[in-house]
Amino acid sequence: MTKHYVAEPYKIKVIEPISVTTKAERERFIAEAGYNTFLLRSNQCMIDLLTDSGTTAMSDNQWAGMMLGDEAYAGSRNFLHLQEVVREYYGFRHIVPTHQGRGAENLLSMIMIKPGDCVPGNMYFTTTRAHQERNGATFVDIIVDEAHDSQLDLPFKGNVDLSKLERLIAEVGAERIPYLCLAVTVNLAGGQPVSMANMRAVHKLCAAHGIKVMYDATRCIENAYFIKTREEGYADVTIAAILKEMMSYADGCTMSGKKDCLVNIGGFLCMNDEELYQKASELVVLFEGMPSYGGMAGRDMEAMARGIVESVDYNYIHHRVAQCRYLADKLDEAGIPVVKPTGGHAVFIDARAFLPHVAQDRFPAQTLAAELYVESGVRAMERGIVSAGRNRETGDHHRPKLELVRLTLPRRVYTYAHLDTVAEACIAVYKRRGRIAGLEMIHEPKVLRFFTARFQPLVDLAKTKARQPADIEKDDVSAQYRPAVLR
Incomplete structure (x- = not known):
């Protein structure tokens, strides 16, 4: 049976020579x-x-947006555009720009973790765990066992094992779990996605114990695609609608915009909680920049806003x-x-x-x-x-x-x-x-x-x-x- 691979949905306008060595x-x-x-x-x-990460080829529309950069130190119109787009496509009330994803991880860890805490997650990621440990937490892997078998061909190997999560809550107490870190998708498992049903169940369980759910949303568009193509009931749902539902089961997220936001630099931290937002806004000034630009230039925020719109195509x-x-x-x-x-x-x-x-x-x-x-x-x-x-x-x-x-x-x-x-x-x-x-x-x-x-x-x-x-x-x-x- 002949396999079909779709052609590139773009044409090449600019080229960059590559090296050929012996x-x-x-x-x-x-x-x-x-x-x-x-x-x-x-x-x-x-x-x-x-x-x-950061190796994306940006579109002509994004490059055009770069020329509209408002490099004001505070209140940049590009930030307002990015904020508007994030609210529309991700659904979170507050956004704090950062220079890249690990800047958001740093802020999240500092404002939420206390020494002795446990942070459960569906498999570790390198920089995420480093920030958690640096702030005194212990990472606990609660991914399904199947994720550790490279040859098992299952649609959602990134899922959280709910029984592992329940045992952890019973063992250490919900008060020692500041948040659950849910990666969508799971990089170190091979880019494996999380099902919508699992996200829904994780949110319900955590809400019952007063535990926040924070996504590592770095490759959330890829996760949305796999939900559309693998999970029953989503075949006719748009990527944008799937993304919005995914985010509705979280209290916030970290984002490395260098991946699914289709840009070469930048990231952000999102949340709905007003108190957490105020804490993040105070710390971002110390580590990144003003709350209206973080570690990003206005032109980069404009490219990111346009990239988010393109990413759901x-x-x-x-x-x-x-x-x-x-x-x-x-x-x-x-x-x-x-x-x-x-x-x-x-x-x-x-x-x-x-x-x-x-x-x-x-x-x-x-x-x-x-x-x-x-x-x-x-x-x-x-x-x-x-x-x-x-x-x-x-x-x-x-x-x-x-x-x-x-x-x-x-x-x-x-x-x-x-x-x-x-x-x-x-x-x-x-x-x-x-x-x-x-x-x-x-x-x-x-x-x-x-x-x-x-x-x-x-x-x-x-x-x-x-x-x-x-x-x-x-x-x-x-x-x-x-x-x-x-x-």
Whole structure:
């Protein structure tokens, strides 16, 4: 059966040349970057799938809006436009602009968390958990167990397990839970969505205990699309209407506008509660800027307002998800293990299944991302043990069940031909996977280490010939490797 992938619902007006490098150059570049793709320069990458954060191609309408920037220090008309659009499409009474999503996370954590609190959520996210822990809270994962199995093909693997939430409330008391952080979608589970029914049930349970629900709304448009295409009763409902209903089950949200608001910088914190708004307005002056601009220029707020309107267009989001599905199908057909079902912003390769002979302490996802870059110039991101960081109490690594490489698709940037190149590179690495050893961490930052950690490769001292995957003993191969000397 022939699969159909919708054509781009836009035409290309401006182009940006991309770099084409040799393999020898890439081997040098990745070594200089400490085998961390975050430390590569953009001009060293041919196809950059590191992130979809701030890498959007803005529309002609957004660029036109940039020329209407009102850069007043207070009371910018662009803020008033953004406020109007957020109220219309998201439904929240108050908006506090920030320079990006983590600025909103910082404000939310500071105004709501007390030392000793617990913040439940449907799987951690790196910066979110860092802000929660910095303010004295403990993150508690309450996502459904199925989310930790990359091969289970279920429509809403981002759902909250209500029984886990009820047990947590009974164990610690509602007074120690300042809010529930609900990510829509769940990035580190592979971009998995939350069903409307689950959002409704979570809101009802939390309301009964006086617990606020705050969304990480970064990719809420993708979540709305999956509700439309996967959940009964929503096939004929518009993306805008689904989004508005989703937000009605929350007391507020953090937003990184660099994703589903289709801009290169900016974010905001929303809430309905007047007291929380006053607290956030006071703190934003200290950390970001005036409450009417936060960390954003007027022109950026105008681009964001227009981007929000564009984001609910079905043709846009349908094509975006189709591109992800196209790449995932290419890899799946080649036997490469990818997270199922495909999410809306990226394709996630299961690095544990790809490199079963590389122990998790040898950073298989980090290794695979580096190998993919050397093979092709495609830059991807590790989402596994490195991203998870360390347990604050024991000092040991957090050991997530999912050890993934994220191939993140920027919005409206690449074509299907680019994705063919990515697929070919992944397949080439997969064919030589038996010769890939792993990495050792040689520099480890204390906070959010995945951004700037440095590594060195492990080499097989016993033999150098290629080994076939079928010949690899999963339990003892990684012990054969020793740190390579960087030259």
